[in-house]
Amino acid sequence: MQADTIIKRILAAPVYDVAIDSPVDSMPLLGKQLGCEIFVKREDLQPVFSFKLRGAYTKMSRLSRKRKTRGVVAASAGNHAQGVALAASKLQLMATIFMPVTTPDIKVRAVRRLGGKYVRLILQGDRFDDACQSALDMAEQESLDFIHPYDDADIIAGQGTIGMEIIQHMGRSLDAVFVPVGGGGLIAGVATYMKYVNPGIRVIGVEADDSACLQAARKAGRRVKLPHTGIFADGVSVAQVGKLPYALARAYVDDVVTVTTDEICAAIKTLFDDTRSISEPAGALALAGLVKYARTKALKGKSLLTIASGANVNFDRLRFVSERYAVGEGSEVLLGVTVPERPGSLLALCECTRGYDITELNHRYTSVHGTHVFLGIRLKRGHQDRQALMARLRRQGYAIEDMSENTLAKLHVCHMIGGRRTDASEEVYRFELPERPGILLEFLTRMRKRWNLSLFQYRQHGGCYANVLVGLQSIQDDAAASQQELQSFIAELDFPCVRETDNPVYRMFLGD
Numbered sequence: 085m086q087a088d089t090i091i092k093r094i095l096a097a098p099v100y101d102v103a104i105d106s107p108v109d110s111m112p113l114l115g116k117q118l119g120c121e122i123f124v125k126r127e128d129l130q131p132v133f134s135f136k137l138r139g140a141y142t143k144m145s146r147l148s149r150k151r152k153t154r155g156v157v158a159a160s161a162g163n164h165a166q167g168v169a170l171a172a173s174k175l176q177l178m179a180t181i182f183m184p185v186t187t188p189d190i191k192v193r194a195v196r197r198l199g200g201k202y203v204r205l206i207l208q209g210d211r212f213d214d215a216c217q218s219a220l221d222m223a224e225q226e227s228l229d230f231i232h233p234y235d236d237a238d239i240i241a242g243q244g245t246i247g248m249e250i251i252q253h254m255g256r257s258l259d260a261v262f263v264p265v266g267g268g269g270l271i272a273g274v275a276t277y278m279k280y281v282n283p284g285i286r287v288i289g290v291e292a293d294d295s296a297c298l299q300a301a302r303k304a305g306r307r308v309k310l311p312h313t314g315i316f317a318d319g320v321s322v323a324q325v326g327k328l329p330y331a332l333a334r335a336y337v338d339d340v341v342t343v344t345t346d347e348i349c350a351a352i353k354t355l356f357d358d359t360r361s362i363s364e365p366a367g368a369l370a371l372a373g374l375v376k377y378a379r380t381k382a383l384k385g386k387s388l389l390t391i392a393s394g395a396n397v398n399f400d401r402l403r404f405v406s407e408r409y410a411v412g413e414g415s416e417v418l419l420g421v422t423v424p425e426r427p428g429s430l431l432a433l434c435e436c437t438r439g440y441d442i443t444e445l446n447h448r449y450t451s452v453h454g455t456h457v458f459l460g461i462r463l464k465r466g467h468q469d470r471q472a473l474m475a476r477l478r479r480q481g482y483a484i485e486d487m488s489e490n491t492l493a494k495l496h497v498c499h500m501i502g503g504r505r506t507d508a509s510e511e512v513y514r515f516e517l518p519e520r521p522g523i524l525l526e527f528l529t530r531m532r533k534r535w536n537l538s539l540f541q542y543r544q545h546g547g548c549y550a551n552v553l554v555g556l557q558s559i560q561d562d563a564a565a566s567q568q569e570l571q572s573f574i575a576e577l578d579f580p581c582v583r584e585t586d587n588p589v590y591r592m593f594l595g596d
Contacts, residue, residue, distance in 0.1 A: 244273025268329025290373025
């Protein structure tokens with residue numbers, strides 16, 4: 085299909101029946117960090133909190149009266165379904181929508197609310213491809229129009245109106261625009277329009293590294309189907325780029341960059357810092373790519389824009405984001421450190437990290453020969469601090485393993501460090517400590533090596549206070565004297581604490 089045809093459809097797209105001309109906001113905090121002018125196109129402010137209604141309404145409004153009477157069928161991982169539902173309600177036509185069973189509840193509820201009596205929702209399969217096949221089968225069997233989420237000229241034209249608005253807002257002052265890529269409908273429309281109006285603007289696609297179907301196609305010189313796709317950025321979890329989007333992307337997209345889950349989490353936090361908006365993973369995808377690209381290319385002083393494509397995120401997902409963003413932005417390193425098993429060993433380790441903020445410390449007695457500590461450290465200067473810290477630890481004789489890129493460590497092991505107590509004298513207390521740099525060093529210093537720390541678990545949570553769980557083994561033979569000294573120590577600390585030795589959960593999972 086010729087670019088002229090797409091441009092004409094973009095200019096005639098009736099998107100403003102349902103969509104807004106979303107604002108372009110500046111991101112001064114990020115701009116200062118990167119030495120660039122950074123802007124964000126706020127598609128998360130659309131009535132369905134995503135850009136997808138543009139394409140869906142454009143396609144459905146252009147159906148003939150006869151086809152509208154028959155109804156339509158669609159498949160979606162969430163945002164396209166909401167666009168179809170709103171369009172169906174607006175145009176008063178029936179729509180059957182297939183969504184994966186794994187679709188976030190917030191999107192499922194939104195589809196039912198937006199479509200009302202005009203939508204029949206069917207949850208089918210674990211992934212988008214499963215739902216899509218069911219929708220295609222129904223469309224063929226019942227002679228219904230299938231409203232494709234990305235591989236359709238009218239869908240592409242509807243999404244392309246975003247490129248038109250960017251040009252209207254920014255004129256010719258932009259150097260590059262970063263666009264999220266799933267099936268390719270959005271980048272195909274945006275790139276076609278922007279290159280037609282101003283070929284000098286670079287258009288860069290951004291994909292999740294576990295769903296990079298456009299990058300795979302560019303490398304192969306043809307469309308390829310990925311054997312599997314990631315699930316974190318569910319809005320772009322597509323195994324194969326669309327046929328028409330790929331043809332347009334080959335002609336008009338300058339580059340493609342991929343980003344990790346951690347980098348997407350960091351972008352969600354970055355967007356929040358600058359705009360106080362909370363994005364879904366796919367919605368912050370393009371920003372993650374912008375940050376990565378700007379840090380590796382010579383873009384100082386350039387004017388860059390990203391598209392915040394959606395904000396349909398389950399609130400529960402934010403817990404995962406808050407745990408992973410720091411590694412993604414390079415402000416935290418996760419280390420496995422082997423320390424000798426003796427009183428004062430954790431104090432010595434904390435002394436070695438003086439000047440750094442400890443974000444996490446997990447330890448459980450392993451053996452008399454040594455034990456392993458899961459250690460999180462806040463970094464102020466990213467990679468430079470990371471290398472300096474690791475060199476310092478190695479000079480002090482510690483065996484260390486950098487676990488910052490280890491998925492097993494971040495997803496599971498950090499929550500599983502533990503084991504049964506090996507000494508009946510172990511007492512377990514939970515202390516409430518103020519979250520500030522140096523608090524663990526202060527806490528351990530005040531213990532003055534009077535007990536062996538058989539258990540230690542601490543993690544910052546971004547609040548004013550954090551809990552630390554401590555297992556204490558007496559090094560005295562006189563149990564009564566040890567207990568008296570312990571009570572005096574707790575009173576001296578003057579931190580809120582709770583004795584957990586008799587807690588049934590401790591006895592079940594950590595006790596003897």
